[in-house]
Amino acid sequence: xxxxxxxxxxxxxxxxxxxxxxxxxxxxxxxxxxxxxxxxxxxxxxxxxxxxxxxxxxxxxxxxxxxxxxxxxxxxxxxxxxxxxxxxxxxxxxxxxxxxxxxxxxxxxxxxxxxxxxxxxxxxxxxxxxxxxxxxxxxx
Amino acid sequence: xxxxxxxxxxxxxxxxxxxxxxxxxxxxxxxxxxxxxxxxxxxxxxxxxxxxxxxxxxxxxxxxxxxxxxxxxxxxxxxxxxxxxxxxxxxxxxxxxxxxxxxxxxxxxxxxxxxxxxxxxxxxxxxxxxxxxxxxxxxxxxxxxxxxxxxxxxxxxxxxxxxxxxxxxxxxxxxxxxxxxxxxxxxxxxxxxxxxxxxxxxxxxxxxxxxxxxxxxxxxxxxxxxxxxxxxxxxxxxxxxxxxxxxxxxxxxxxxxxxxxxxxxxxxxxxxxxxxxxxxxxxxxxxxxxxxxxxxxxxxxxxxxxxxxxxxxxxxxxxxxxxxxxxxxxxxxxxxxxxxxxxxxxxxxxxxxxxxxxxxxxxxxxxxxxxxxxxxxxxxxxxxxxxxxxxxxxxxxxxxxxxxxxxxxxxxxxxxxxxxxxxxxxxxxxxxxxxxxxxxxxxxxxxxxxxxxxxxxxxxxxxxxxxxxxxxxxxxxxxxxxxxxxxxxxxxxx
Numbered sequence: 001x002x003x004x005x006x007x008x009x010x011x012x013x014x015x016x017x018x019x020x021x022x023x024x025x026x027x028x029x030x031x032x033x034x035x036x037x038x039x040x041x042x043x044x045x046x047x048x049x050x051x052x053x054x055x056x057x058x059x060x061x062x063x064x065x066x067x068x069x070x071x072x073x074x075x076x077x078x079x080x081x082x083x084x085x086x087x088x089x090x091x092x093x094x095x096x097x098x099x100x101x102x103x104x105x106x107x108x109x110x111x112x113x114x115x116x117x118x119x120x121x122x123x124x125x126x127x128x129x130x131x132x133x134x135x136x137x138x139x140x
Numbered sequence: 141x142x143x144x145x146x147x148x149x150x151x152x153x154x155x156x157x158x159x160x161x162x163x164x165x166x167x168x169x170x171x172x173x174x175x176x177x178x179x180x181x182x183x184x185x186x187x188x189x190x191x192x193x194x195x196x197x198x199x200x201x202x203x204x205x206x207x208x209x210x211x212x213x214x215x216x217x218x219x220x221x222x223x224x225x226x227x228x229x230x231x232x233x234x235x236x237x238x239x240x241x242x243x244x245x246x247x248x249x250x251x252x253x254x255x256x257x258x259x260x261x262x263x264x265x266x267x268x269x270x271x272x273x274x275x276x277x278x279x280x281x282x283x284x285x286x287x288x289x290x291x292x293x294x295x296x297x298x299x300x301x302x303x304x305x306x307x308x309x310x311x312x313x314x315x316x317x318x319x320x321x322x323x324x325x326x327x328x329x330x331x332x333x334x335x336x337x338x339x340x341x342x343x344x345x346x347x348x349x350x351x352x353x354x355x356x357x358x359x360x361x362x363x364x365x366x367x368x369x370x371x372x373x374x375x376x377x378x379x380x381x382x383x384x385x386x387x388x389x390x391x392x393x394x395x396x397x398x399x400x401x402x403x404x405x406x407x408x409x410x411x412x413x414x415x416x417x418x419x420x421x422x423x424x425x426x427x428x429x430x431x432x433x434x435x436x437x438x439x440x441x442x443x444x445x446x447x448x449x450x451x452x453x454x455x456x457x458x459x460x461x462x463x464x465x466x467x468x469x470x471x472x473x474x475x476x477x478x479x480x481x482x483x484x485x486x487x488x489x490x491x492x493x494x495x496x497x498x499x500x501x502x503x504x505x506x507x508x509x510x511x512x513x514x515x516x517x518x519x520x521x522x523x524x525x526x527x528x529x530x531x532x533x534x535x536x537x538x539x540x541x542x543x544x545x546x547x548x549x550x551x552x553x554x555x556x557x558x559x560x561x562x563x564x565x566x567x568x569x570x571x572x573x574x575x576x577x578x579x580x581x582x583x584x585x586x587x588x589x590x591x592x593x594x595x596x597x598x599x600x601x602x603x604x605x606x607x608x609x610x611x612x613x614x615x616x617x618x619x620x621x622x623x624x625x626x627x628x629x630x631x632x633x634x
Contacts, residue, residue: 073160
């Protein structure tokens with residue numbers, strides 16, 4: 001039986017973007033205030049889970065043709081990689097560096113390697129959560 | 141700057157991640173696995189030797205000094221275990237190449253083995269209690285995957301138990317950490333030791349320490365081993381060997397660390413409780429080992445007995461007993477892996493698991509039979525095999541400290557170990573052969589070689605104990621004198 005969920009689908013189209021924006025906002029807010037890769041990643045993956053709920057798995061997979069297991073692995077590699085990067089520069093493992101740059105649009109901005117580490121965490125979280133959810137739903 | 145300390149954890153971790161991408165290239169996965177194991181082994185040997193010259197090494201992650209940052213600390217005790225872990229994993233991987241089903245090699249078998257090893261090595265190396273929890277989780281999550289690989293009904297039943305019990309004990313662990321942080325306000329192990337010594341280990345701290353005792357007992361299988369025989373007898377042979385060789389040892393290691401470094405003041409309560417639990421474990425394990433006819437169950441109960449035996453060394457709490465426990469720990473990692481492999485190979489060859497259904501295997505597979513014989517003698521503690529030296533030192537420690545009940549139980553349990561394995565040997569290897577010439581399943585070289593390698597190792601550890609002695613005595617000295625560890629970590633800035 002096909003359930004008519006036009007309202008849900010229409011609302012989702014907008015809400016997903018709100019959630020994604022909020023996730024990135026949380027991710028960027030990290031480092032100095034509450035937020036960061038883990039929380040940001042969880043919020044981002046909740047957007048994907050909502051898509052899975054509203055549409056069926058095939059449709060979403062067609063729209064987002066990534067292997068989420070690999071995304072998790074890329075994330076883990078990025079996170080560990082920043083740690084190893086420090087080793088290559090002769091610093092202690094996981095040492096992070098930061099500096100201030102004058103960027104064209106943003107003005108003076110703090111860029112740091114923690115950002116890469118957190119991006120790795122976020123990707124891992126997204127990859128793992130989406131993999132878990134889609135695996136469970138396939139089994140039923 | 142001792143970045144090499146982190147390598148035994150980072151090399152397996154990175155290997156695991158890379159192998160995820162090489163999912164369908166089985167050959168490449170195998171080559172990379174072996175290369176990575178060798179690299180880990182080299183790194184751990186380098187660290188082990190560096191410790192002998194420079195004393196305990198530490199690495200502050202990100203340059204944050206203790207007690208504020210998280211750090212890895214490498215002393216002889218942890219590095220001996222890390223080294224043994226890398227050797228055992230390397231050899232087990234060779235066995236996996238010829239025994240594991242193709243289907244699992246495509247579904248992330250190797251990555252999860254490496255994540256497991258990363259967790260195990262991380263647990264051995266960390267100097268922070270919360271980081272220990274994290275490394276435990278890395279190890280356990282990988283073990284959840286490995287135990288369910290195959291998805292047979294019995295396997296799923298046992299892994300449900302395994303997962304439930306481990307989630308529960310991890311929760312206890314977290315609560316224990318929270319209590320401890322609330323009580324003394326730090327989680328760095330060396331700093332904890334200092335703080336606990338300052339305020340004195342009163343009733344509250346002793347209760348918290350008992351909380352940790354419960355957690356680690358569940359992980360190690362000390363008295364609370366009810367989940368162990370079931371869940372160690374269902375997975376693939378190589379996974380069971382990996383679990384039997386490594387997982388309980390991490391619990392044992394954590395118990396040694398916590399009760400020699402942090403909670404060593406009120407030994408009348410904590411160490412006596414450990415002693416009583418060790419005795420009960422050995423009795424229960426002995427009964428189990430002779431009660432069952434299933435080879436896998438008998439072997440799993442042998443793991444339980446060894447846990448009791450090693451922790452008897454902790455309960456005695458003297459330098460000699462610690463030496464014995466460390467020798468026995470190393471010996472047990474090697475020999476238990478061998479025992480699981482032999483049992484699994486026998487089941488693979490005959491297709492049966494009950495000892496009364498097999499007979500006369502030594503005629504068809506003589507090397508396998510003799511290897512089993514060596515393993516049996518080694519576990520019973522016959523010189524010059526590796527089990528001997530550990531038993532001698534634990535016995536000597538027991539006499540020094542006057543713990544005669546522990547001594548009696550420990551040595552009686554040795555006889556039960558011998559008897560339980562003799563039953564397997566007599567039933568399965570002696571007698572009329574049940575396999576005719578034409579039904580003879582050939583024993584793959586890839587299965588035999590790892591067993592032979594382990595067999596050589598148990599003989600080599602037994603004969604070359606002289607070469608191991610300086611490392612072990614240094615490890616035992618550090619366990620006995622927590623100040624050495626504390627000084628190396630905090631370096632005066634308490």
